[in-house]
Amino acid sequence: MIELKGLSKSFGKKTVVEDVTLKIHAGAITSFIGPNGAGKSTLLSMVSRLLDADTGEVLLDQSDVKKMKSDAFSKRVAILKQANHLNVRLTVRELVSFGRYPYSKGRLNEEDHKFVDKALAYLNLTDMQDKFLDELSGGQKQRAFISMVIAQDTEYILLDEPLNNLDMKHSVQIMKILRKLVDELGKTVVIVLHDINFASVYSDRIVALKDGRLVKDGPTNEIINSESLREVYDMHIPVQVQDGCRICVYFNSNN
């Protein structure tokens, strides 16, 4: 279990995350939602030690993340940020193989290759594994990066807006894969999402942030309702149930 205790972060005079305390439940998908600038990505970056918190701590199974060895941590928690521009020219397979680095230190053994094969197959990339990343479409590229994180074989997978630039079909595909990772392989997924309906349909728990503060934290059912969502987004969001899914119909809301 990952615990965040009193995390705060400011850039200059602007406080981006303020005193956030929460627990990330293992074996579930947790979605971070909230308006632009709520501090979702910053929070995720602090959990994954891409950013140092100003105050507060992150505990992974009760031990302070800052005191853990970098390579031990990288075998347990993986992070993928939104901007994925590379300066080097790699093939899909080469990129996914990098996911094995915490284990192989650059020399892949047979087991590593197996993990890479599996990760490629998981995202339907086997056919294009020898293509260069700059030859791929945005969606294929995104899948390649997610495949790298899966090859890393960590208990926790943190994703920062992985559906950016993806069309509906690929978004659904990715969310289904994440669901499979949790249900079949027992992974824990934490994901920053902009599309509240994807959060509603696929996640087990929802964490809502606003102006750097935690406003809601609970099971999806308890949070996807007009009342709670008004607190988060300051607008009227009608919720309808369709095939057992709670869908937010906010497109012509008049506050």
Added chain:
Amino acid sequence: MRKNSTKLIILSVIALICMLLFAFYDIKGGFGYAFPKRLERLFAMVITGTAIAYATVAFQTVTHNRLLTPSVMGIDSMYNIVQTIIYFALGSSSIFVVSRYLNFGVSIVAMVLFAVILYRFLFRADKYPIFLLLLAGMIIGTLLGSLVTFMQVIIDPVEYESLQARLFASFMNVKTELLFISAGIVTLAFLYGTRILHKLDVMSLGREHAINLGINYDKMVLRILILSSILIAVSTALVGPITFLGLIVSNLAYQYFATYKHSVLIVGASLISIIALVGGQFLVLHVFNLTTTISVIINFIGGLYFIYLLLKESRKTA
């Protein structure tokens, strides 16, 4: 991958031919006199070539910019300023000029210290982005360069003549007595350098991916910048500044090998570097009959190549 190993073999053969030509072609006078001299120069070129190649490729990986070299950080100008200050304050007959060891030691320590202080002050992980560090390096480099010019203008003309000889790269008057100590330092640096080749591969993916994959990124960046400074400092103190060599060989290596693997890139860049230095020196000796120096040739070709790279880069972004 096999293709790249073939390329490495081809480069090794060319480098070997250059070295043999340099060592044996048209030896006049006593063989016993000329041959050891040539070997010393050859040795110096191999050390300098590999040191510059490693330093530049590693530096460019860490800064994610293929148009920057350690000299941009002002390390070359630090060499110039140390020498100029010594001549300016103490004169050419001072112990710091006469004793090569002392001069070598002072130069290297000053250059590495300069680099470390610069990084320590400017390098605060998430506070300053790396381009700010480089910008600061460039400004400080320019400042030091102006100071050097200032001192050189008011220095005694005879002293200036002797100083000038020190500040131009030349393999003809390699400080041979410094060869072994340089080789020692470079070997030590390489012992560490080869152990982190795979880390360089991961770091070329960028900070976030590297941290995700378990690299202690900010610490490694500092270490690699210091390692590059040491290598550049040694090669500069040995033969003088060759600003553009690193830029040429690293970019030729990226183009020729088209891989992310630093084990290949750095060996390739080193071989290209040796070919450029030894082959170039051979041409200086036997074709140009010493009417020019190798640093002039390399800076001329390097300058043209730099402009070509800039144009190519701007076309890509346009």
